[in-house]
Amino acid sequence: MSATAPAAIPVAVAPPKKRAKIPPMVAIALVWIAAVLAIAFLADQIRPYSITALDLRARLAPPVFMGGSWAHPLGTDELGRDVLSRLIVSIRMSLLIAFGAAIIAATLGVVLGFLAAHFRGWVEQAVMALVDFQAAMPFMILALSVLAFFGNSLPLFIGLLGLHGWERYARIARGLAISAGAQGYAAAVRQLGATPWRVYARHVLPNIAATLIVSMTLAFPEIILLESGLSFLGLGVQPPMTSLGNMVGYGREYLTRAPWILLSPSAVIVLTTLSVSLVGDWLRDRLDPTLR
Incomplete structure (x- = not known):
């Protein structure tokens, strides 16, 4: 009497995970950002002329x-200076200012x-009061006043633009730090003796880094436009240096x-700010679990 073979038990096979495709517009934006960064790093090697070379x-x-x-290739300006060379150096200068x-x-x-989330009480109230004051202050008027009174230099200009938008990061960091403390892992590490x-x-910082990076990508175009506006008014980068707003x-x-x-x-400003905004929106959608 032959024994019948037991029936095979079907095993559920999980379908292979699909790779998230990068949208075409985001891919184009990434290529443009990579090209702009390459131009900024290799500006001295690829510019055909000096930015101060005259050819009347x-x-x-x-x-x-x-x-x-x-x-x-892109013509010359009123002094016979090569527009392409000045554009290449301007890209590096504007990106340096924006990144800084x-x-x-x-x-x-x-x-x-983090200070507001850690100490709470009057420290938190003071920080939030500064946040509200910064949000209510017209930054362009403040920047014009500071640059007109103290003069202009590149470190001062970068530091002044660094005061733009810090209140957003303060709100995000405070809220996420309080949320991390409520989740328990921060308190557990603190009970183990961590400072x-x-x-x-x-x-705490590694767990909120994704949100902060997305916020930086969304605020980066604003800084480029602000630098361009101040340079357009003659209060930004001063000759012989040049920036995108200076050229405009x-x-x-x-x-x-x-x-x-x-x-x-102008075209570089528009394309760069648009590309960074597209990448920032895409990163927010990818990294925010509530939007998946």
């Missing part, structure tokens, strides 16, 4: 797409937010005769 014989020469020569200001704002906001510095730096400010006087002086940096 080629003054206001049009770009190639308007009948100009390849000696100056964003880091200062994030650091200041996170530190004050407050170790609790916030090694345990000088090009406005030749808008009808030589529009390429203004259009090239």
